[in-house]
Amino acid sequence: MNLNNLKTINEYIQDRRNVFPSKPSIEWFIRKHKPHLLEAGALSMPTGRTLINSEIFDQAVLDIGQKAYEVNQ
Secondary structure: OOHHHEEOHHHHHHOOOOOOOOHHHHHHHHHHHHHHHHHHOOEEOOOOOOEEEHHHHHHHHHHHHHHHHHHOO
């Protein structure tokens, strides 16, 4: 794991406002998909606070979105 990829929630959403327009929106997404995100390695809590591995989290968002799309087709 590259430690440079670990970001706080606020840092992560700065460049992804088109997907997560607010902190509550990403917090909801994390709550809803936490098991999948943890299993994928998209979330880390080395200091007791949630950090996002941006590369893995990006891919997890795409995977979750694709699965949701397929279910609704």
